[in-house]
Amino acid sequence: MRIQAAVLRERAGAFKIEDVDLAEPGPEEVLVEIAGTGFCHTDLLPRIDGFMAEPPLILGHEGAGVVTATGPGVTDVAVGSHVVLSFDHCGTCPACVDGHPAYCRSFWRRNLVGRTDDDGGRARDHAGGSIGAQWFGQSSFASHALAEARNVVPVPDGVPLELLGPLACGVLTGAGSVFRVLQVARGTSTAIYGAGAVGLSAVMAAASANAEYVIAVDRHRARLDLALELGATHVVDSTGLSVGEIASQVKKISRGGTDTALDTTGAPSVVTAGVGALRPQGTLGLVSAVAGTIELPGDALATGKTVTGILEGDAVPHELIPELIELWRQGRLPFDRLIRTYPMSEINQAEADMASGETIKAVLIPGATT
Ligand SMILES: [Zn+2]
Ligand SMILES: [Zn+2]
Incomplete structure (x- = not known):
């Protein structure tokens, strides 16, 4: 399907909003329409020369949104589910089985590489060129993200979905x-x-x-x-x-x-x-x-x-994220006070404001104009 994404084309270059073709969800995958996505300093690692993930890339790993399609085998969420997208993990290695998914044996490959043609990547630009995606099992600097079902965490209605993304990494940590x-x-x-x-x-x-x-x-x-x-x-x-x-x-x-x-x-x-x-x-x-x-x-x-x-706070996202939402409801974890929202199209301004310290946590809203 055709989506819009903020693409990093060069390590030192600006993000550019582009039309991107994203594959439909495969087995155990879901497609999420992004309501808002946090900007974390880890998203800037690919700006470092020699870092394992190479542009062109779609970054973003604090997404929150609504499931719009599910692949075969997905049972925990359905179309319409509100979810937060957290880090990817395998679910079967000793660390995952022991309740420490942040120390998953394949954490680096799953989260910090960005899948391309060589690794089952399924994002392409308008010219058909491969773009690295599924960064942290998502790549949520975009209108939509393809995520693994196991790294989406259902969240209740009645909370501001577009602000929940930072619960996936920064607040969780x-x-x-x-x-x-x-x-x-x-x-x-x-x-x-x-x-x-x-x-x-x-x-x-x-x-x-x-x-x-x-x-x-x-x-x-x-x-x-x-x-x-x-x-x-x-x-x-x-x-x-x-x-x-x-x-x-x-x-x-x-x-x-x-x-x-x-x-x-x-x-x-x-x-x-x-x-x-x-x-x-x-x-x-x-x-x-x-x-x-x-x-x-x-x-x-x-x-x-x-x-x-x-x-990642050694957290199990499916356990801790709902607890953090409950603390927020009780007024004991007002993480929304750290957030300033920007339209996704102003992602470069958001990066500059975070670098200067003017903004503590930027949250990018796809499709917003102001
Ligand atoms: Zn992060
Ligand atoms: Zn694992």
């Missing part, structure tokens, strides 16, 4: 890390480094878990102010602070160190500060690949501290 991995609990302390979409989602999750200290650390005053509105109990403006100064401020606020911490910055010096500010036996999670090398003093982990990487 922040909240999943807090709930599932760090297990932030009532009366405990946590520090969240970086107050972007993932960090602020973690702040909201920690507040909803009734942590006693929720400390947000960032260099942008406006984001720290928003963190306070979203449930942070304290903030640290790290502008001009050394690693040691950041750690000592967080330790002082938390009366000796935090039980847990989450780094969303990927900055090595921030990770060093976060580990230094943990109490004995504390755990720090890393949600993004850290740029460069993390330097830790030789005795940094001696008191039983743990540093762990976390992909």
Whole structure:
């Protein structure tokens, strides 16, 4: 069928809205008419020279929309179902069977490549050329996306479908890390480094878990102010602070160190500060690949501290996304406050606004004109 998609033609080029031919859903696949799709920093990885996914590509992996067709064998959703499109996974490898689909043995190939002719891809441009699609099992920077049935999560009516896409990755990552991995609990302390979409989602999750200290650390005053509105109990403006100064401020606020911490910055010096500010036996999670090398003093982990990487909040999307919607309904996870919507045709402006920090989370609306 003929769809419209924002196509990345060159690593450093602008996105272009194009007509694209997309195949009908095959076995265990669904076609989803996209109501809105979040813009995540991971969508910018193909801008890096040498990255495994090569343009031309249709990106986008925080889609939400309505199922308009189903392939053979699909039983969990039907035409008309409202769904959020999350990351792809195989469902049968040891990690998937054990309830950790983010660590699926084929995660990279399924999510970070973009299928082309060589790999069963089924998106073509007007000249018949193959376009990489099904990025994260979807490619939702488009009017429609072909998704695997197992990575679409049904959602209830009565919620703003066009805003739910970020629950698939950014909000899932922040909240999943807090709930599932760090297990932030009532009366405990946590520090969240970086107050972007993932960090602020973690702040909201920690507040909803009734942590006693929720400390947000960032260099942008406006984001720290928003963190306070979203449930942070304290903030640290790290502008001009050394690693040691950041750690000592967080330790002082938390009366000796935090039980847990989450780094969303990927900055090595921030990770060093976060580990230094943990109490004995504390755990720090890393949600993004850290740029460069993390330097830790030789005795940094001696008191039983743990540093762990976390992909996609180690979440099971079918379980966590409905829970996040329920928390939103209760007013305890107001993730919509992170969002600014743009027509899909303004995707390049959305990218620029996220890069400048003016927008925390862009959501692109296909077909919108304003
Ligand atoms: Zn993402
Ligand atoms: Zn798997």
